[in-house]
Amino acid sequence: MKISVAYxxxxxxxxxxxxxxxxxxxxxxxxxxxxxxxxxxxASLLAARGHDVSFDDGIADEKRYDDFMRELVAKAPDLVAMxxxxxxxxxxxxxxxxxxKALPNTVVVLMGxxxxxxxxxxxxxxxxxxVICGGDFDFILADLADHLAGKLAEMPAGVWRREGGEIVDxxxxxxxxxxxxxxxxxxxxxxxERYAYKNGNFKYTPGxxxxxxxxxxxxxxxxCSWTTxxxxxTYRTVSPARHxxxxxxxxxxxxxxxxxxxxxxxxRGAWLEEFCHLLIAKGLHxxxxxxxxxxxxxxxxxxxxxLKKANFRFILIGLESMSQDTLNRLKKGIQVSQxxxxxxxAKKAGLEPHITTMxxxxxxxxxxxxxxxxxxxxxxxxxxxxxxxxxxxVPYPGTPLFEEARQNGWLTTxxxxxxxxRMSVWKSxxxxxxxxxxxxxxxxxALSPAFIIRxxxxxxxxxxxxxxxxxxxxxxxxLLNKSRAKGCDCK
Numbered sequence: 001m002k003i004s005v006a007y008x009x010x011x012x013x014x015x016x017x018x019x020x021x022x023x024x025x026x027x028x029x030x031x032x033x034x035x036x037x038x039x040x041x042x043a044s045l046l047a048a049r050g051h052d053v054s055f056d057d058g059i060a061d062e063k064r065y066d067d068f069m070r071e072l073v074a075k076a077p078d079l080v081a082m083x084x085x086x087x088x089x090x091x092x093x094x095x096x097x098x099x100x101k102a103l104p105n106t107v108v109v110l111m112g113x114x115x116x117x118x119x120x121x122x123x124x125x126x127x128x129x130x131v132i133c134g135g136d137f138d139f140i141l142a143d144l145a146d147h148l149a150g151k152l153a154e155m156p157a158g159v160w161r162r163e164g165g166e167i168v169d170x171x172x173x174x175x176x177x178x179x180x181x182x183x184x185x186x187x188x189x190x191x192x193e194r195y196a197y198k199n200g201n202f203k204y205t206p207g208x209x210x211x212x213x214x215x216x217x218x219x220x221x222x223x224c225s226w227t228t229x230x231x232x233x234t235y236r237t238v239s240p241a242r243h244x245x246x247x248x249x250x251x252x253x254x255x256x257x258x259x260x261x262x263x264x265x266x267x268r269g270a271w272l273e274e275f276c277h278l279l280i281a282k283g284l285h286x287x288x289x290x291x292x293x294x295x296x297x298x299x300x301x302x303x304x305x306x307l308k309k310a311n312f313r314f315i316l317i318g319l320e321s322m323s324q325d326t327l328n329r330l331k332k333g334i335q336v337s338q339x340x341x342x343x344x345x346a347k348k349a350g351l352e353p354h355i356t357t358m359x360x361x362x363x364x365x366x367x368x369x370x371x372x373x374x375x376x377x378x379x380x381x382x383x384x385x386x387x388x389x390x391x392x393x394v395p396y397p398g399t400p401l402f403e404e405a406r407q408n409g410w411l412t413t414x415x416x417x418x419x420x421x422r423m424s425v426w427k428s429x430x431x432x433x434x435x436x437x438x439x440x441x442x443x444x445x446a447l448s449p450a451f452i453i454r455x456x457x458x459x460x461x462x463x464x465x466x467x468x469x470x471x472x473x474x475x476x477x478x479l480l481n482k483s484r485a486k487g488c489d490c491k
Contacts, residue, residue, distance in 0.1 A: 001149050002052045004077040005043045007036075008095050009058040009065045010088060014422065017088060019059060020195075022262050023226050024391065025085040026421050033060040035195045035209035037185075037262055039083050039111075042138035044186040051145055053189060060194040073102045079148070081109040081141055084122075086225075086396050087420035089114050093126035100127045107148065111137040113225040114416075116172070117398025119160045123167045134158035134173025135214065135229030138182070175234035179214065182238075184246050187254060196256075201314060201354075204257035204289050204463055208250060212275075213237040216264030218295060220331045221318075223358075226264055228398030237267050240275040244282065251288045258289040260314065266292035272303060276310040285311040292316070297338035304349035315346055319355040322372040326361055330401070339375075343384040352386040355379075357442055358393040360424045360435040362410045369430060369438045376442055390442035392421045392435055 010017045016031035022038070040055070047053045054075065058068035072080070080099060084092045096108050111132040115122050119133040132140050134157075143156035155161070158173025185192075187208070196206035216224075219232020237243075250256040266272065279285055290307075291314030299307075307315070321327060324336045346353045357376060359369050379385035395402040395411070396419065405411050410426040418425050424432045459465060 001078040001145050002075070003043075003046055003079045003081065003145060004054050004056050004072060004075060005039050005046075005081050006072065007057040007059050007082070008072075008092075009063055009068050010091055011065060014420070017059060019083070019085060019088060020057065023224065023264075024394070024396075024421065025087050026391070031062075031198060032200055033195045033198050035190075035192070035262075036083065037209055037211045038135075038138050039081075040185045040190045041182055041211075042081065042141045043190055044183050045138055045142045046145055047186055047189055048183045049142055049146060049151075051149075055190045057191070057194065060191075069098065069102075072099075076103060077106060079107045079109060079145060081111060083112040083137075084110050084114055085112055086114045086394075086416050087418075089122065089416050090125075091417075093122065093128075096126040096128045109141065109144065111141065113228050114397060117228050117396070117402075119170070120167060123160055123162070129161065131160040131170075132158055132173065133160055133170060135175055135226075135234075136173055136177050139177045140173045175214075175230065175236075177236075179236050179238045180242055184249065187250070192254070201260055201291065202258045203313065206254075206256055207258035207260065208254075208256050209260050209262050210243065210246060210250070211262050212243050212271075213263040213265075213267050216293075217268065218265060218333060220333065222330050222400035222404070223320075223393060223395065224264070225396040225399060227400070228396070230264070237263075237271060240271055240278055243275060244278045244284070247279070247284060247288065248282060251284060256288060258291070258313075260291040262293070264293060265295050268298055268303075272299075273306060276306045279310045285309065289313045293318075296332075296334040296342045299342075299345070301345050301348065304345050304351065308349040308351055313352050314354060315351050316354045316356065317342065317346075319372075320358050321361070321364070321368070322375045323364060323368045326364060326368065329363065340379070340384065343379060347384050353384070354387040354389070355385060356389045356391070358391050359438040359442070360392045360428055360430065362405070362408075362426050362428045365429050366434065369434075373438060373441050388442060390439045392424060392439060394419050394421055394425060 007019055012027060014027035015029040016027065018026045018028050018032060018034065020036035021034045022036065043053050043055045056072060082092060092110065099106065099108055107129045109130045109132060110122050110128050115131045116133050119131045122128055122131050130144060134140055140156050140158050143152055144159055146152040147155055157171050160170040161168050192208055193206065196208055199207060214236055215226050215230035217232055217235040219227055219230060219235060221227060247259060250259060290310065290312045292312065293316045296317060319339055320330060320332060322336055327334055327336065343353050357372055376388060395405045405426050412427060413425050424435050
């Protein structure tokens with residue numbers, strides 16, 4: 001089959017859609033392009049099975065919508081697959097209708113976290129042919145294509161469809177696939193270079209992404225949209241040997257200088273230690289810099305040092321709030337007292353920790369939000385933190401937090417366009433204006449004189465200068481990400 005894995009451009013006064021960010025969606029004033037890992041695996045698996053595949057990311061290619069659609073229609077693929085997320089799903093319904101009108105014989109598929117939570121909704125609101133309900137939508141999409149091509153007798157589980165004008169409930173796809181059976185991501189097919197430079201997390205470019213596991217071995221946080229796709233009980237990894245072999249290919253064959261592992265949380269324990277030792281044994285720690293997601297309170301000091309020895313640099317840690325009540329309600333499974341200890345251990349090992357924080361919880365007071373801001377400022381001023389990401393908390397459909405919000409009558413809107421981190425979508429003791437102000441204050445927490453002086457003193461080479469320039473540009477972009485403009489069309 002001729003297949004397009006597609007990201008149509010979406011224009012808005014809010015900026016560039018960060019649709020390929022593997023979890024939450026945002027509009028960015030200063031665009032960044034992140035490798036969409038599961039769709040990239042889907043394209044690579046489809047190609048490995050003999051399908052004629054194109055990876056058409058009109059957003060990262062910075063194409064105009066009309067030009068993108070004209071080119072896609074000219075290709076006349078047999079199947080178009082689109083990943084969608086809550087804040088853009090209504091736009092995608094319109095694009096599906098446009099595609100079906102222009103290419104009536106083309107099959108259109110929607111996949112991702114939002115349609116896994118609400119598969120029937122998209123079937124009812126658009127002429128989409130299939131909706132994939134399930135996290136392993138790379139495996140499921142490949143099986144669906146094989147089925148449509150006559151290579152596979154049975155329709156795979158998790159595929160919602162129409163028969164005789166009626167919607168057929170396809171259930172939920174299984175999460176038992178062996179990740180070692182996936183081919184390496186075909187970097188040429190997925191045009192890896194377009195994601196290799198415009199990414200504020202990379203100090204050394206070109207950079208790229210890998211993914212050791214699906215998705216987070218904790219997998220219980222009530223706010224995370226990927227708990228909808230991958231609850232912790234289904235956590236799986238590739239083998240350490242396979243992961244090292246893929247990194248070896250990226251470094252030696254493509255010249256990649258920095259790699260971020262986008263597993264929801266990097267594998268811990270024996271897996272982590274075997275991976276690091278294999279990486280070091282092959283000498284890859286001398287050729288590439290690494291980064292990953294990690295949870296508070298999970299590594300020993302020796303394991304932090306081992307990560308540094310393997311040449312890890314950037315460590316992303318979800319803090320979310322300094323209120324223990326909030327952490328408990330989110331089922332984070334951590335104690336406030338562990339947060340600073342984790343930062344100290346990471347910094348002692350010589351790593352560069354980055355925290356994610358959120359404001360705007362419906363149960364948090366101004367004092368609770370202020371405590372989080374003051375703590376971030378303290379970490380920066382004492383040299384225990386390198387960077388942070390601040391967002392407005394959003395209850396995405398499919399998450400326990402969304403169900404809690406609906407049951408308690410907290411939601412102020414179920415217009416999905418508003419779920420884009422530009423405004424609060426539920427009742428809170430803090431006004432929307434205050435939430436936006438607190439988010440900005442979190443970003444400005446880095447601007448202490450002591451922190452700035454340390455950054456300047458840390459400059460050693462041109463890579464340091466370029467990285468600091470990109471970081472300053474991204475900080476400015478985050479501070480400009482305030483627009484609530486809605487005067488934009490589906491494009």
